[in-house]
Amino acid sequence: MEVKQSAFAGSYAKETQCPRDGKPEYAFIGRSNVGKSSLVNMLCKRKGIARISRTPGKTQLLNYFLINEEWYLVDLPGYGYAKISKKKRQEWQRMIRTYLKTRYTLQSAFVLIDSNVPPQEIDLEFMNELGAEQIPFSIVYTKADRLKVHELEENLEKIRAAILEHWEELPPEFISSSNTGRGRAELLAYIHQVNQQYFEHHDDL
Ligand code: GTP
Ligand code: MG
Secondary structure (H helix, E strand, O other): OOOOOEEEEEEEOOHHHOOOOOOOEEEEEEEOOOOHHHHHHHHHOOOOOOOOOOOOOOOOOEEEEEEOOOEEEEEOOOEOOOOOOHHHHHHHHHHHHHHHHHOOOEEEEEEEEEOOOOOOHHHHHHHHHHHHOOOOEEEEEEOHHHOOHHHHHHHHHHHHHHHHOOOOOOOOEEEOOOOOOOOHHHHHHHHHHHHHHHHHHOOOO
């Protein structure tokens, strides 16, 4: 699949405000600063469609991007940003939980994990939450351009081992770099395949 068209579709503070047109959607989620917005831009081949920041915690809303007038990419606010108040963090948790639990068109979540850092408890906890809610997810390892091939593979092995302490098998994984475009074709092919299954059952779309 190629992205022929991409457009910012809106930002919403809660699930009840999100589009109701039944199009399939895919959510990017992960720690603050992991590279979610950069990945949206990379997939769309548009530098500024999603806002990127050196300051973590930039994305505070559910940001929707309509791709090829067919499906949505959703850039979710990052978790684990230390400098926000406890109250804000609880608000975030409530918003994301409600979104994930109730979003009827969500096909899959992509949990973004920084390929440069050792396994993080907060990522593992988040994956466990998705599992408890039976939400299908894949992993996208981000910023793969920053490490040498063997360093990358060593760190990914550590992360995989940590995941396997909680899970019987690994979820589908993608290795990506928003700088080089690595992983783009694989991610789009995966989304295309899931979309095809969805459209087979929704021929009104
Ligand atoms: P929040 O919205 O704050 O949760 O952050 P985010 O997950 O959307 O991260 P964002 O895309 O804003 O990127 C954070 C920082 O990481 C920026 O300085 C990016 O330039 C950098 N970055 C993102 N992706 C890559 C990548 O593939 N390679 C490298 N080297 N840097 C990256
Ligand atoms: Mg962002």
